[in-house]
Amino acid sequence: MSQPRPLLLKNGRLLCPDSNTDQTGDLLLEGGLISAAGGELQAPEGAEVIDCSGKWVAPGLIDLHVHLREPGHEYKEDIASGTAAAAAGGFTAVCSMPNTNPVNDSAAVTEMILERARKVGSCRVYPVGAITPGLKGEGLTQMAELKQAGCVAVSDDGHPVSDSRLLRRAMEYAAGFDLPVICHSEDTALSAGGAMHEGPMATALGLPGIPAEAEVSAVERDLTLAGLTGARVHIAHISCAGSVAALGRARAAGWAVSGETAPHYLALCDQDVGGYDTHRKMNPPLRSAADREAVRQALAEGLIQALATDHAPHSVLEKELEFGFAAFGVTGLETALGVMLELVAEGLLSPLAMIERMSASPARLLGLPGGELGVGSPADVVVIDPQAAWTVDPARMRSKSANTAFAGRELPGRALLTVCGGEVTFRLEG
Numbered sequence: 406m407s408q409p410r411p412l413l414l415k416n417g418r419l420l421c422p423d424s425n426t427d428q429t430g431d432l433l434l435e436g437g438l439i440s441a442a443g444g445e446l447q448a449p450e451g452a453e454v455i456d457c458s459g460k461w462v463a464p465g466l467i468d469l470h471v472h473l474r475e476p477g478h479e480y481k482e483d484i485a486s487g488t489a490a491a492a493a494g495g496f497t498a499v500c501s502m503p504n505t506n507p508v509n510d511s512a513a514v515t516e517m518i519l520e521r522a523r524k525v526g527s528c529r530v531y532p533v534g535a536i537t538p539g540l541k542g543e544g545l546t547q548m549a550e551l552k553q554a555g556c557v558a559v560s561d562d563g564h565p566v567s568d569s570r571l572l573r574r575a576m577e578y579a580a581g582f583d584l585p586v587i588c589h590s591e592d593t594a595l596s597a598g599g600a601m602h603e604g605p606m607a608t609a610l611g612l613p614g615i616p617a618e619a620e621v622s623a624v625e626r627d628l629t630l631a632g633l634t635g636a637r638v639h640i641a642h643i644s645c646a647g648s649v650a651a652l653g654r655a656r657a658a659g660w661a662v663s664g665e666t667a668p669h670y671l672a673l674c675d676q677d678v679g680g681y682d683t684h685r686k687m688n689p690p691l692r693s694a695a696d697r698e699a700v701r702q703a704l705a706e707g708l709i710q711a712l713a714t715d716h717a718p719h720s721v722l723e724k725e726l727e728f729g730f731a732a733f734g735v736t737g738l739e740t741a742l743g744v745m746l747e748l749v750a751e752g753l754l755s756p757l758a759m760i761e762r763m764s765a766s767p768a769r770l771l772g773l774p775g776g777e778l779g780v781g782s783p784a785d786v787v788v789i790d791p792q793a794a795w796t797v798d799p800a801r802m803r804s805k806s807a808n809t810a811f812a813g814r815e816l817p818g819r820a821l822l823t824v825c826g827g828e829v830t831f832r833l834e835g
C-alpha cells in the first residue's frame with residue numbers, strides 16, 4: 406500500500422478527552438500516525454494543509470454497535486456501503502454485529518468480514534462474534550477461535566440469551582479469554598407480540614405494547630450474572646429509566662459493567678410514533694419522555710459511558726408495511742453526530758464530553774486503538790463543523806437503506822473530513 410500524503414490540520418479546536426485537551430492548535434498526520442499535536446506546526450514536504458479555523462478536530466468516532474449486514478443481507482447494506490456511511494458520519498471504526506447469514510459464529514466468517522473490510526472498507530471494522538452458534542440460544546461458540554480470528558467481543562444481538570444458566574457459562578467462558586459480552590437484554594416472553602413501547606400512546610394507536618420491564622428485568626438479570634461471574638458485560642441499546650438505575654447499582658457494586666445508548670433514544674420518544682411511521686420502529690422501542698430524560702442524564706453524567714448507533718438498515722420491503730409487520734431497526738451512522746451536536750447546543754454535553762462518549766470511551770470499553778490525539782496514536786481523526794446546519798434527506802445517504810428516524814430534521818452540524826489511518830475516507834463536497 407502506498408503511504409498517504411502527510412496532512413496538516415491547521416488551527417482547529419483540538420478535542421482529546423484522554424488528555425483533557427480542549428485548545429486551539431495544529432495536528433500533523435504522517436505515515437498513518439499522529440506525528441505532532443498542538444501549537445503551531447510546519448507543513449512537511451508534499452503535505453496537504455487544511456485550514457480548520459472554527460472547526461473541531463477530534464479523534465475519529467468509534468461505534469460499538471453496527472449491523473453491516475454482510476454476509477447474507479447485502480440488499481440492505483454491505484461492508485462497502487456501511488463503512489462509507491460510517492466515514493460520512495465521522496466514524497473511523499465500527500463493531501459489526503454477528504446477526505448475518507451465515508451468523509458470525511466461526512473464524513471463517515470473522516476472517517471473511519475482515520478481508521472484505523480491508524479490501525472495500527472506508528473505516529476499521531471490528532467483528533463481534535456470536536455467543537451461541539447460529540444465535541440459537543443453545544450451546545456456546547468457540548470463543549478462543551473467534552478471538553484469535555479478530556473478534557473483539559461476543560454478542561447474540563438481535564436476540565437475548567434467554568437461558569440464564571447458559572448465559573452464566575458464556576460469561577465465565579468469555580471472561581477466560583477477556584472477551585466482553587454485549588447483552589441484548591430482553592425478556593422475550595414479556596415483549597412478545599409488541600410493536601412499540603407500552604403506554605398511553607400505544608393504547609391510543611391501537612398497537613400492542615412492549616413494557617419497559619421487558620428490558621429492565623433482563624438488564625437486571627444480565628448485570629446480576631456479571632456480578633456472579635466477574636465477566637466484562639456491556640449492555641446494548643439502553644432505552645429506559647429502569648435500565649439506567651440497574652446499571653447505576655451494578656457500577657456502584659464495582660462490577661465490570663458498562664452500557665450504551667443510541668441517538669434515537671436521546672432525541673425521540675413514543676409520542677413520535679404517532680404517524681405510524683415504521684422508521685420510528687426499533688427494538689427496544691422509543692420509550693416515554695421521562696425515560697428519554699433519564700437516558701439523556703445518564704449519558705451526560707457518564708453512567709452510560711458510550712453512544713452507539715445500533716445502525717440497523719432495512720430495505721423498503723421490510724419497512725413499507727403496516728406498523729405491526731415492519732422490521733425493527735433504524736439507520737444511524739450518518740446522523741449520530743448531528744443528533745449529539747443538538748445535545749451540545751442545548752448544553753447537556755460539552756464538546757469534549759461528546760467526543761468522549763463517541764470515541765475515547767468506546768475505545769476504552771473494548772480495548773480498541775484510537776480514541777485519542779496523542780502523538781504516535783493512529784491517524785484516525787474527524788474534523789467537525791459544529792455550525793454547518795443541514796437537513797436529513799434519506800435520498801442522500803451513503804447507506805443502502807433509507808430507514809432513518811430523522812428524515813427532514815435539521816441537525817446543527819456534521820463531519821467535514823474523516824481520516825482513517827492517515828487516508829482521507831470522507832470529505833464533504835462544497
Ligand SMILES: NC(=O)N[C@@H](CC(=O)O)C(=O)O
Binds near residue numbers: 472563
Ligand atoms: N435494533 C433493532 O431494532 N434491530 C437490530 C437488532 C438488534 O439490535 O437487536 C437489527 O439487526 O435489525
Ligand SMILES: [Zn+2]
Binds near residue numbers: 563589642
Ligand atoms: Zn439488540
Ligand SMILES: [Zn+2]
Binds near residue numbers: 472
Ligand atoms: Zn443491534
